[in-house]
Each structure stands twice: as C-alpha cells, then as structure tokens.
Amino acid sequence: MVNRRDFLTSLAAFSAVAPLGMPEMAHAFSVPPACLVDGPAPPLPDRNLYMQNEDAFWAALRNQFLIPKDEVFLNNGTVGSSPYPVLKGVFDSYLDTERMAQDDPEQYPIWGYEAYASYRDALAQFIGATRDQIAMTRNATESNNYIANGLELKPGDEVLMSDQEHPGGEQPWNLRAKRYGIVVKKFEVPKPPKNAAEILNRINDAITPRTRIIFVSHITTVTGVVLPVKEIAALARSKGIISALDGAHVTGMMRLNVNDIGCDLYTSSPHKWLQAPKGSGFLYLRDEAIMNKLWNTIATHGWDEPNLKAERFQHIGSSNVPMLAGLQAAIDFANWIGMERIEKRHHELADYIYAEMIKRGAESWTSPDPALRCAIVTVNVAPAKMPDLEYWMWKQHKIRIRGGAPHKIRLSTPYYLQKGDIQRFLQKFDSYKQA
Ligand SMILES: Cc1ncc(COP(=O)(O)O)c(C=O)c1O
Incomplete structure (x- = not known):
C-alpha cells in the first residue's frame, strides 16, 4: 500500500518534471485523498442506526461521499459520485493489478477478452x-x-x-x-x-x-x-x-x-x-x-x-x-445499505421536493401517480429561464440542478442528499423568484 510520504515524494518528482501550463494537474496530485493512501476511510455508520433514526443514518452515510458539504448535488441523474468504498475498490485493484504479478504468465490486467x-x-x-x-x-x-x-x-x-x-x-x-x-x-x-x-x-x-x-x-x-x-x-x-x-x-x-x-x-x-x-x-x-x-x-x-x-x-x-x-x-455498498432502504429514501426525498415545487406553483412533468416516479422530479418554473437559473444556483450558491430551455428543471434526489440540502435549494429558489 502506498503511504503518504511515498505518495508525496512521487508527487514532488512529478512536479519537478511537470511542464509549465499544467498547474491544474499538479494541483490534483497535490491533494491526494488522504484516507485512501494514508489510512481508513471515514467509518461506516452502524447499520442498526437506521432502525433508531433514519435521518441520522443517512447523515452519517453522507460522509462517505467526496462532494463538499456546502455543495448540493441535485443532478445525480447525469452522473453519480463514487463514495470512498467504491474508490477504494478501484484503487486497491490498481495497486494490485499494476504489479504485473498475476499468477498465470498469460494473464494481464485487461478485461476485454475474459469471462470475469x-x-x-x-x-x-x-x-x-x-x-x-x-x-x-x-x-x-x-x-x-x-x-x-x-x-x-x-x-x-x-x-x-x-x-x-x-x-x-x-x-x-x-x-x-x-x-x-x-x-x-x-x-x-x-x-x-x-x-x-x-x-x-x-x-x-x-x-x-x-x-x-x-x-x-x-x-x-x-x-x-x-x-x-x-x-x-x-x-x-x-x-x-x-x-x-x-x-x-x-x-x-x-x-x-x-x-x-x-x-x-x-x-x-x-x-x-x-x-x-x-x-x-x-x-x-x-x-x-x-x-x-x-x-x-x-x-x-x-x-x-x-x-x-x-x-x-x-x-x-x-x-x-x-x-x-x-x-x-x-x-457491495448498495447491498450493505440495502436496496429497499435506498429505494424508499429515493422516493421520500423526491416526493418531498415534488410537493414543495407544486406548492410553489411549478408546472409538473412528473406524474402524480407515485408508481410512475422515483428519484427524479421535473418541473417547469416560468418565468425563470434556463440556463440562467441553473448558472445562478451553481455560481452563487453551489447548488447543481439540471436545466432545460426554456423553463425546465430536473431535480435528482440521491439517497446521500440531506433534507437540509433540499431546504437550502428551496430557499434559494424562492429568493430567485422574488428578486
Ligand atoms: C435514458 C438514458 N439512456 C442513456 C444515457 C446515456 O448514458 P451513458 O452516457 O452512461 O451511456 C442516459 C444518460 O443520462 C440516459 O438518461
């Protein structure tokens, strides 16, 4: 396993040879995910916590995600964010496969030819x-x-x-x-x-x-x-x-x-x-x-x-x-949480944001039939215009939504989102409408 000192030493070597004009890349290398190279990831909550306090369980799970706490990510529909256990799975596999020490001399770390x-x-x-x-x-x-x-x-x-x-x-x-x-x-x-x-x-x-x-x-x-x-x-x-x-x-x-x-x-x-x-x-x-x-x-x-x-x-x-x-x-991570819990949480968060947007007079493209919706809510919020609102949310308030011209917003509610995050979005939305 690479320790922090070795990692930073290799970083220094990298920086020394990195050509000018690559500051972003050098920066990326200078911020290693310390918990992956240096020690354990944030601990997982006790699974039983869910039975006592669902919100506390989901709040603790939020620590597994790298999305900064002051960012509200309402666009998991475009792409998700891999939590620490997933990154660890990837990185551990790199550290193993790149040693080129496979048992079989005909085997290499490529998967395009095998059953796996x-x-x-x-x-x-x-x-x-x-x-x-x-x-x-x-x-x-x-x-x-x-x-x-x-x-x-x-x-x-x-x-x-x-x-x-x-x-x-x-x-x-x-x-x-x-x-x-x-x-x-x-x-x-x-x-x-x-x-x-x-x-x-x-x-x-x-x-x-x-x-x-x-x-x-x-x-x-x-x-x-x-x-x-x-x-x-x-x-x-x-x-x-x-x-x-x-x-x-x-x-x-x-x-x-x-x-x-x-x-x-x-x-x-x-x-x-x-x-x-x-x-x-x-x-x-x-x-x-x-x-x-x-x-x-x-x-x-x-x-x-x-x-x-x-x-x-x-x-x-x-x-x-x-x-x-x-x-x-x-x-493994989804099974550990439980797909039943995940699905229920997805529904609850989406139902909440859906009801709040309807209260605000949004025109819904999301079905009133709960069987025809899960964790994505889509509404039209005229006269607010896209992409203006989308940019304002992100640039001014670190809230990422998916906009579509002229007035559409698509709101994804992944389980790691907190109710407070949704409330923050709603407050900002209200202030945008009043401005
Ligand atoms: C229904 C549907 N199909 C396909 C895609 C494309 O996904 P990918 O880029 O992962 O192939 C998307 C992406 O949003 C989608 O929503």
Whole structure:
C-alpha cells in the first residue's frame, strides 16, 4: 500500500518534471485523498442506526461521499459520485493489478477478452439475471449501440420508441435508419402521464405490422418518468415484437429484476445511481433466441462462439479491470445499505421536493401517480429561464440542478442528499423568484 510520504515524494518528482501550463494537474496530485493512501476511510455508520433514526443514518452515510458539504448535488441523474468504498475498490485493484504479478504468465490486467465470472456473478445477482445473460460494457450508450447495430432488420422495418429517449438510445437507431433504411417511429409520453394505462394505450396505438422492436427507457432522461416496463414487455411479446429497455437510470435507484420484467434486452449505466465508477455499464440478453439474433458489432476473439453466450459482447479488446472491482464495490455498498432502504429514501426525498415545487406553483412533468416516479422530479418554473437559473444556483450558491430551455428543471434526489440540502435549494429558489 502506498503511504503518504511515498505518495508525496512521487508527487514532488512529478512536479519537478511537470511542464509549465499544467498547474491544474499538479494541483490534483497535490491533494491526494488522504484516507485512501494514508489510512481508513471515514467509518461506516452502524447499520442498526437506521432502525433508531433514519435521518441520522443517512447523515452519517453522507460522509462517505467526496462532494463538499456546502455543495448540493441535485443532478445525480447525469452522473453519480463514487463514495470512498467504491474508490477504494478501484484503487486497491490498481495497486494490485499494476504489479504485473498475476499468477498465470498469460494473464494481464485487461478485461476485454475474459469471462470475469466473479464480477459478472455479482452484477447478475444484483439485477436479477444470471452470468450468461449479461455482458459488462462501458455504459448504456455502448449497449444500446450493440442492439441497434446488431439486430437483423430490413429497410422499412420499424422501431418504436418514446419521444423522450436519450441521444445514447435514439441516435444509434437514427444512424441505422439513415444508413440502412429502417424507420424510427415515436409515440408521445404525456407530460405528465396520469397513469400507466395512458402510456400503454399510446404504445399499443402506435404499433403497426412493420414494428419489429419497441425500444424505450425504463426511466426517461427528459422527465424521469418510470415507464410500466413489465406491461410494455408483455405487450411486445404478445405481438412477436422484440422489447429493448434502456435502464440507464435504474440500477441502484430502484430494485431491479430484469428477468422478472420479461423484456428481451436491457441496458444500463451503473455509474449513475449505483454510484459505480464511470465507464461501467451492462447489456442483458434474455435467452438464446435473442442472443442468436444479435450480431456482434465489435469483433475480436470470441465473437463467433455462441457458447460464450452474453460474454461475447464484452470482448472489446484491452480495457480496465479496476473499474470492474469498483463496480463490485458499488454493488457491495448498495447491498450493505440495502436496496429497499435506498429505494424508499429515493422516493421520500423526491416526493418531498415534488410537493414543495407544486406548492410553489411549478408546472409538473412528473406524474402524480407515485408508481410512475422515483428519484427524479421535473418541473417547469416560468418565468425563470434556463440556463440562467441553473448558472445562478451553481455560481452563487453551489447548488447543481439540471436545466432545460426554456423553463425546465430536473431535480435528482440521491439517497446521500440531506433534507437540509433540499431546504437550502428551496430557499434559494424562492429568493430567485422574488428578486
Ligand atoms: C435514458 C438514458 N439512456 C442513456 C444515457 C446515456 O448514458 P451513458 O452516457 O452512461 O451511456 C442516459 C444518460 O443520462 C440516459 O438518461
């Protein structure tokens, strides 16, 4: 393990050779996360504290995150923040793998050619799948691209998606449409949807005899609505249509059981709500029928070996084992807290901010039906304009929200947020409106 003196000595050596014009990098090296190189991370709270005082439990967990205490981070929907146990998983793995002392002389710290069974098992168990059903990828975008580029489709075949897909979900299909003549069709998700039936009816009405795939987000990026995915998957199946879900936001936000959903394909980015390292994602394939329909679009050793099952989609060439160790640490951390507790907390914080924004007269795009929302609330706050309000919040008050022109704000409520943080945001919002 690197101790602080060795670390700083190497820093001095680095600074001596660092060219002028690199002050930011030198600065980054001069502030090592001391608890990682020098001693233990802040202690975890007693798990039983939750039973006595939930708020005290969550306040103690907040110490595991590097986000400064005077910052309010309401944009976990774009990217999460890896806490100390996750960083430790990554750094310990670097310190181990970079010794180049692997047992097997043919083994190196790269993961783009191997099964990495223990990492896949941990992830599979966490999402209600089996090892053979999942490939570890870099993010939802990569997994979505595998799907859009790898399925056999003829010109004129249709993919049906919502009007709220993220570019990382929609654009792969647009590319396929432009290059090969498939057709992208969209249904509109009401803003806000009153209930699940309203959404299902719109999907049902938009299906045509040429619909081959229904591709939708499980939780959309535009409004954070939780779509009724089990019913969508069943509807698709009943009509012989492939269902592919973009669950970028779901892993770590809500309990997830992909086999229970019943979809054919599922993708995600655990770097968001599972607080896993950036660059961790997955692709789920339900069964051999769908595995055999999906071509690899990145090919190296193993692409033509169906017996590898989903593993063949994680053969991408040299990549990064410490990231997998960090993903595993993120899973362990979420399991240690308990996904039930996390999901409940996500709901409570979002319900609170939702109710407060409604009281303030905001126009909601978040559903009044609690089943269609979790930890993302989206409202419109005219006449406040974006990005003005977003910049004012951040530059003047260290509060990060996600703005969208002209008046939209998307508010994410990760479990590590404190109620006091939300109150601070609300106070500042009120003062902005009065100014
Ligand atoms: C629904 C959805 N899909 C895909 C993405 C892209 O995620 P990534 O950049 O991790 O691939 C996002 C990001 O916000 C998203 O919300």
